[in-house]
Amino acid sequence: MAAIGVHFGYTCACVAIFKDGRADVVANDAGDRVTPAVVAYRDTEQIVGIAAKQGRVRNAANTVVKVKQVLGRSFDDPVTQTHKTETKCQVSIDEKPYYEITAGEHPEDVAPEEVAKLIFHKMKETAQSALGSDVTDAVITVPFEFAHAQKRALREAAEAAGFHVLRLIHEPAAALLAYNIxxxxxxxxxxxxxxxxxxxxxxxxxxxxxxxxxxxxxxxxxxxxxxxxxxxxxxxxxxxxxxxxxxxxxxxxxxxxxxxxxxxxxxxxxxxxxxxxxxxxxxxxxxxxxxxxxxxxxxxxxxxxxxxxxxxxxxxxxxxxxxxxxxxxxxxxxxxxxxxxxxxxxxxxxxxxxxxxxxVSATDILVKEVDESGTEVFTVVLPSGTPLPARRHHTMNGAGKLSSLCLELYQRFVTEQPEKLAKVKKSTGFLPVCWYSAAWVKDGSVHVSCVEQFTGRSEVVTIAAAS
Missing domain, CATH: 3.90.640.10 (ATPase, substrate binding domain, subdomain 4)
Structure with missing residues (x-):
């Protein structure tokens, strides 16, 4: 099994695999290619990602954000002190910073490395879901200005999450490698x-x-x-x-x-x-x-x-x-x-x-339709190389009053046969205006953002691709 790449940012994290000759950042279970580096503590569970970020309004005191800022730093470090004043989650006074978590029955102090471990574990799950197999070997990016203690803390957090860290590489070099420069x-x-x-x-x-x-x-x-x-x-x-x-x-x-x-x-x-x-x-x-x-x-x-x-x-x-x-x-x-x-x-x-x-979109993104003779017709709505994010409109025609809509999207590499990305079904209920939303995981992270202007004979489909 080849190694994967993990980027652990101050606000978001992502994971990439090597596919079809290029680095492909894979989507998480929410259909997004980046995951908020946010961890929320609620009673006996820990929540990582978008749900933790969205729930911060009600659970700010037990939600940790920007943990990368304090990884490997002492409590007296000026960066730690700035982080302490900005975060809603209380930071304990000790030789090293700790977060005071009060969500459960018994308050506890959580080290930044433990928070980072949960985020790395989320990245590991995301990669395993995309590859369909267990993942251990990883290459992890670090900021160019990171000190040795910060790099060590990041490595230890990744290893605690189950990764075998092959190498830490600086973020600028990782950017060049991602574009094969x-x-x-x-x-x-x-x-x-x-x-x-x-x-x-x-x-x-x-x-x-x-x-x-x-x-x-x-x-x-x-x-x-x-x-x-x-x-x-x-x-x-x-x-x-x-x-x-x-x-x-x-x-x-x-x-x-x-x-x-x-x-x-x-x-x-x-x-x-x-x-x-x-x-x-x-x-x-x-x-x-x-x-x-x-x-x-x-x-x-x-x-x-x-x-x-x-x-x-x-x-x-x-x-x-x-x-x-x-x-x-x-x-x-x-x-x-x-x-x-x-x-x-x-x-x-x-x-x-x-x-x-x-x-850019790595593949052509196509919509499949059936013409009057019953022949399948593929229409390219997002050509390969389209800068992301992008948005396109496509009109689908149907005879009579439609009671449901079935939308199939495909991707295609150069001359290869189209490969199905997703199939979205929705009953319209004869409403004058209908909205649908869906997201799925594949190259280009294509999202069907909405279907509107229902007239009984045509649908205007808005397709958005997020990088």
Whole structure:
């Protein structure tokens, strides 16, 4: 059995397998290719991932987030002290930090390594589900600036989860390997810029690639900017809209702001592929439900200063390394926030003649239909190489009044026969407007997000692919 790759981030984690000549990040049981690095403690159980993140509003005191920040650090470390003030889960005073968990009958202190172990175990389950067999060997990514103690803590947590850690590799090198950069072992030298904008930090690294070898020329990390910065800006806007509409200021209400952060986070993700997104928060304040539509243009305006701050480290790094934009041969974008269209546009404008590498659909995504003669017809809705996330519309026709809908999606590698991804069935009940949702695991992580405009003769299907 080949080894798998695991990325343990500050806010999310993911696992990849090698398939069809490329690294393929597999989806979890919720159909997402990234899993929130969040652990919630409830009575006698521990919950990892999206359910823990969504339940944080009611269980904040027993929910651990951003545990990577304190792995391998002492309690007196300034980073630990900052983490202590920001987290809702109490951190004990000791030589090493511990989380005070009060969910069960008896309060207990939980070490950060124990929290990380649960997240690694979730990644192990995700990989095993995708491969259909047990997984032990793993290669794990670490930030370039991680000290020896932090690397050791991360390795020990992974081993406690059942992994046999073959190697720890730096995140910039992992990004190049994922895109197969520098593996041709050519004699010439090239320069690659790896731009990683995650949930809580930004790192920009310049590397020299020569003969299959990577040499880090310089790197810059900024923990004051990340995806959460954009979410907070949008959440503050939503709080202002609520105050304008209902005359209530919820900006100092921690519970209400956490709800707005959850809604803003979902809207932010949607705006990477849509021109507008609807944010709905149930019972935000005094039983008042709040709904607000946010356009991509409004989001970009709210975050314009943050986008500029996200770009500045590139110029500083190039100046420090003595390189210009024309010296860079390729730019690799990674991290969830690097999918924001405006940010990608700003980087393209900076590197006008450079190849920009980002997540794309690895296969053609097709819809299967049957024509009037009964012949199966495949229609490509997302061609291979489509930048992700993406969204497409496809109209399906049917005679008479339809009482149910059956949708089959396929994937296809180049000239191979289409392979079924999913089959979605839904009874319409003759409703004038119908909404369906479904998600499944495969290359490109395609999601059928909704079916609308039911007329009895046609359906307009919106298909979204998330990277």
């Amino acid at each position: 520098g593996q041709e072992c050519s004699s010439g030298k090239s320069h690659v810029l790896v731009y990683k904008l995650g949930g809580t930090s930004l790192s920009v690294t310049a590397l020299q690639v020569s003969g299959g070898m990577f040499r880090v020329l310089n790197t810059h990390t900024d923990h004051s900017i990340g995806g959460e910065s954009f979410t907070q800006a949008l959440a503050q806007h939503l709080a202002s809209e609520f105050k304008r509409t209902f005359k209530h200021d919820v900006s100092s209400n921690a519970r209400a702001m956490m709800k707005l952060m959850n809604g803003a986070d979902m809207a932010k993700h949607s705006l990477s592929s849509l021109g507008s997104a609807n944010c709905f928060v149930d019972s935000l304040h005094d039983g008042i439900d709040f709904e607000c539509n946010v356009s991509r243009a409004r989001f970009e305006l709210l975050c314009s200063s943050l986008f500029n701050k996200s770009i500045q480290p590139i110029r500083a790094l190039l100046q420090e390394t003595g390189l210009s934009t024309s010296n860079i041969n390729k730019v690799v974008l990674c991290g969830g926030s690097a999918r924001i269209p405006r940010l990608q546009q700003m980087i393209r404008e900076m590197f006008t003649d450079v190849e920009l590498l980002m997540d």
